[in-house]
Amino acid sequence: MSFGRVAIIGLGLLGGSxxxxxxxxxxxxxxxxxxxDTATRHRARERGLVDTVCDTAAEAVAACDLVxxxxxxxxxxxxxAEFASALPPHAxxxxxxxxxxxxxxxxxxxxxxxxxxxxxxVAGTEQSGPDAGFATLFDGRWxxxxxxxxxxxxxxxxxxxxxxxxxxxxxxxxxxHHDLVLAVTSHIPHLIAYTIVGTASDMEEVTRxxxxxxxxxxxxxxxxxxxxxxxxxxxxxxxxREAVLxxxxxxxxxxxxxxxxxxxxxxxxxxxxFSRTRDIRRSIIDSGQDDAxxxxxxxx
Amino acid sequence: MSFGRVAIIGLGLLGGSxxxxxxxxxxxxxxxxxxxDTATRHRARERGLVDTVCDTAAEAVAACDLVxxxxxxxxxxxxxAEFASALPPHAxxxxxxxxxxxxxxxxxxxxxxxxxxxxxxVAGTEQSGPDAGFATLFDGRWxxxxxxxxxxxxxxxxxxxxxxxxxxxxxxxxxxHHDLVLAVTSHIPHLIAYTIVGTASDMEEVTRxxxxxxxxxxxxxxxxxxxxxxxxxxxxxxxxREAVLxxxxxxxxxxxxxxxxxxxxxxxxxxxxFSRTRDIRRSIIDSGQDDAxxxxxxxx
Numbered sequence: 236m237s238f239g240r241v242a243i244i245g246l247g248l249l250g251g252s253x254x255x256x257x258x259x260x261x262x263x264x265x266x267x268x269x270x271x272d273t274a275t276r277h278r279a280r281e282r283g284l285v286d287t288v289c290d291t292a293a294e295a296v297a298a299c300d301l302v303x304x305x306x307x308x309x310x311x312x313x314x315x316a317e318f319a320s321a322l323p324p325h326a327x328x329x330x331x332x333x334x335x336x337x338x339x340x341x342x343x344x345x346x347x348x349x350x351x352x353x354x355x356x357v358a359g360t361e362q363s364g365p366d367a368g369f370a371t372l373f374d375g376r377w378x379x380x381x382x383x384x385x386x387x388x389x390x391x392x393x394x395x396x397x398x399x400x401x402x403x404x405x406x407x408x409x410x411x412h413h414d415l416v417l418a419v420t421s422h423i424p425h426l427i428a429y430t431i432v433g434t435a436s437d438m439e440e441v442t443r444x445x446x447x448x449x450x451x452x453x454x455x456x457x458x459x460x461x462x463x464x465x466x467x468x469x470x471x472x473x474x475x476r477e478a479v480l481x482x483x484x485x486x487x488x489x490x491x492x493x494x495x496x497x498x499x500x501x502x503x504x505x506x507x508x509f510s511r512t513r514d515i516r517r518s519i520i521d522s523g524q525d526d527a528x529x530x531x532x533x534x535x
Numbered sequence: 536m537s538f539g540r541v542a543i544i545g546l547g548l549l550g551g552s553x554x555x556x557x558x559x560x561x562x563x564x565x566x567x568x569x570x571x572d573t574a575t576r577h578r579a580r581e582r583g584l585v586d587t588v589c590d591t592a593a594e595a596v597a598a599c600d601l602v603x604x605x606x607x608x609x610x611x612x613x614x615x616a617e618f619a620s621a622l623p624p625h626a627x628x629x630x631x632x633x634x635x636x637x638x639x640x641x642x643x644x645x646x647x648x649x650x651x652x653x654x655x656x657v658a659g660t661e662q663s664g665p666d667a668g669f670a671t672l673f674d675g676r677w678x679x680x681x682x683x684x685x686x687x688x689x690x691x692x693x694x695x696x697x698x699x700x701x702x703x704x705x706x707x708x709x710x711x712h713h714d715l716v717l718a719v720t721s722h723i724p725h726l727i728a729y730t731i732v733g734t735a736s737d738m739e740e741v742t743r744x745x746x747x748x749x750x751x752x753x754x755x756x757x758x759x760x761x762x763x764x765x766x767x768x769x770x771x772x773x774x775x776r777e778a779v780l781x782x783x784x785x786x787x788x789x790x791x792x793x794x795x796x797x798x799x800x801x802x803x804x805x806x807x808x809f810s811r812t813r814d815i816r817r818s819i820i821d822s823g824q825d826d827a828x829x830x831x832x833x834x835x
Contacts, residue, residue, distance in 0.1 A: 333752075357752045360829035361816070371835045377748050406748070416741050421752025426793060427727055428753070432812040434789045441716045447818050448677050448706070452657045452721025453728070453760050455825045458816035460753050465809035472797045472805055483794055487787075489734045493726060494783055497772045505772055509765035512732040516661070516758035518747050525755045529660035531831040535671045
């Protein structure tokens, strides 16, 4: 492994999982870490998320070969500025953010002299904070690298090997395409889930108690991702605005077509769609991206 | 238990689970069953979903004290007509359909002389057919009874005890309120899930392979309920049209407000909603209606 020392900035679900995965799978790497929140640093020390939890970002990156920013995408610029003067000139800069074009721009501006290879491991849970991470989070998941055109090839190769060693599969694409793809597979699903949970909470005719009691009819599935970190997701929507609005437009068109089918009693249109959507779940299970057990394997 | 002989019409996920739950939890009850599909009857015999699988619905109900229709809500009327002349006059008629006003009307029309107590156990998985059922499906879930005003009190009491014996908790409400509540907690979530899976499948700029690979970003959660039985769900939307359209209107308004917030860069509105929606997941877990484990307890 080309990276002997890795610094992790932000020690929540993702940062903590990267630290724990390195300890388990790449034990020769020395890790340092920093989080702007004092309580998180304290808890990170207790859990041993990294070898050394530092009290400043500058201290954490001072001797690193790779720094990974694991903060909300809207906080990338300020987090990078905080350690810019202490970063070794050879150190590769990466991140785990859910939108990539805005992060690439922010990091290039803040750290113009270092190689920057943005990354997005498509993995997570609805939990957040220093207690949420675990070493196997990336096993079998895809990590997408979006190297800018001027990125050094060796750094891309090194970062690919790094993520593969942590258990991930690696795909390389440009940042704009990433942002469009993830708008579909992640951002719009989160927006829809947040919306329906909000709608259900605000109803007058149906009480909150009823929503909770009868949530096993389908609603509870949406509450999981609607319990995700609010700051992280606010930043995703503000930083991937164009792709999200574009995809939201498509979704709304399709929903309107179904609404019309329901209003006019057009059962064939409903049945056609409901039959087509089964295949994609089967493909997701066959590709190892979800559990084959009914109901996600929930206890029954 | 007041019911000595129970007939189950329709031997898919729900009918099969009722049969298996009776065998495990109410072993003194004798069960008969019927399904209009020959292959399903064959498989139901192999799995022993009921004591006797009959080759006609009339034969299945001939000596029963309770008949439970476990067919799509659009098929209730024809299923009831098929056995109407063979049904003993004292037999209580119930069902497990996901909409209740239309079912109540259909059964009252088809079986005017029998006591009718519609029911909806809010439980299921995305699987369907005679292999999908299991005895513990109803454990801890709510079963909603919607007795019409003229329903005999004893029959309501008997059916309540029956569902409680199968592991469910019972709530009684009127059919119209049921249809509004379930539009929120079940029907709209299914419609949204079917829509987003359809939207993602139809994109030109993002390939199906990409949708599958990066589905762990949130999308895969939606594919589970979008894999549910197409005929069952077509019928739900056609039979609960008014409540579904009303709730869909609310959802669309809320989604439009979020769209505007994203377009205008209004992070506070996004953050406020994303913070509120966490509570409801906590309440659902605390009430025993979902698993506390991160990511639904999926393997990591």
